[in-house]
Amino acid sequence: MSVTDEKTMLKAFDKNVVERAMAMARETLEIETDAMHALQDRLVGDDSVGQAVAMLLECGGRVVVSGIGKSGHIARKIAATLSSTGTPAMFVHPAEAAHGDLGMVTPKDAFIAISNSGETAELMSILPIVKRMGAPLIAMTGNPKSSLALLADVHLDVSVAKEACPLNLAPTASTTVTLALGDALAVALLDARGFKEEDFARSHPGGALGRRLLTHVKDVMRSGSDVPMVTADVPLAAALLEITQKGMGMTAIVDADQRPVGVFTDGDLRRLIEKVQDFTKITIRDVMHADPRRVRPEQLAVDAVAVMEQFRINQMLVVDDDGRLVGALHIHDLTRAKVI
Structure with missing residues (x-):
């Protein structure tokens, strides 16, 4: 095979890879967009988000957000967004909580537990203790009939028809929907608290907005x-x-x-x-x-x-x-x- 023939074959191969990648990217975005629309439709006539916001507003302590695996990554982001928008929050790893970190949670706190299956063992092992101490429990799951959903004071349904992963295994659409609903909670709380630009700047003093709004x-x-x-x-x-x-x-x-x-x-x-x-x-x-x-x-x-x-x-x-x-x-x- 000549060098020219090899280059022609490589170009054809590269073109096929690019076309396949573009098709997969479009399909991923379509699946996740459909999941977001489905979430919007579910919220019509459902006051669970309103109940969750009211519960978090009444919280005299912090909002504790917990999850493991991909749900744990989403939980960290939700806790960070809440904290930077006027709702003190922190992330607690459920496995570490079972070995002492649960001592950070108090009866004045509110607890948000995130699990797509609603059956995550590490979470389920600590939540009865959270309930016994009197901290309100909000669950975000993809299964309204799961153990976690039934245990919670408020359940937020983040179910999706399918994941964007072609194997329907890797958390993709489900994590996107959960993160978006977490953002919705944070924004609703921000609005209810009358959180302003100046408040945002005070929690971001090192950022550009902080310098603009705090420098006289x-x-x-x-x-x-x-x-x-x-x-x-x-x-x-x-x-x-x-x-x-x-x-x-x-x-x-x-x-x-x-x-x-x-x-x-x-x-x-x-x-x-x-x-x-x-x-x-x-x-x-x-x-x-x-x-x-x-x-x-x-x-x-x-x-x-x-x-x-x-x-x-x-x-x-x-x-x-x-x-x-x-x-x-x-x-x-x-x-x-x-x-x-």
Whole structure:
């Protein structure tokens, strides 16, 4: 067989593999989409989700989510989503719970047990103890007649017609439906608790949203001697020296009470050079921009970004409640703080 013939055969083989893979991908998504639609249809006229939400809202402790195998992975994700959206939650592995970790569960907690079969031995061995201590039990199973479903105070049906796995064995559609219903619980609880962006930011301080919603102007502004400022009667040359020394590409012009009356920037200087040859007789008052943009220290840094973007400026002055200059903000300060 020639090299050319080998390459032709490999291309044909690759094409068959790609086509088969695409067909399987489409079928998987169709099966899981159908399972989601079936779940939606089951919820019509079924108040089990509402009962579960009410039970979780009344919980005075934490929501404990448990499962093993693939259900365990889904349980971890549901616990994490609940925690980040205002409902304190944790994952407990059922096998570890049977060997001491059950001590983390209290009567004030609510327990969500996840098992597609509803007969998982590791779960069933600990749930009678959970029930005896008085913690409410919510079950998520694919079998409403299972031992777990019958033991639970509320049962959430996550059954599917078939798995996306061609062998109908690997948890695929069932885990997708369970995860989606867990998200539905979290979102319903979020809404019922009046959970806002600011609350989300507080539980995500290291993320981009947290920085945007928790960083205030006072956290990133320059203050004290780092703020470039001159009075309106100084020569332009003195103002340029202040700009150079402070390295902000601008200087504020203030009155006797340190209230800003104007601003002068590097850009203003470049434009001025095109028009004026002799700077010796010019005071900063003659060339400054009056009524500069201002921001308060307590405002969110992201608000300052919005003003900068709207007016296409790189610097802003920071004033207190009396209108006195207390700081200055450069677009680079916001970039370093990862607000933008």
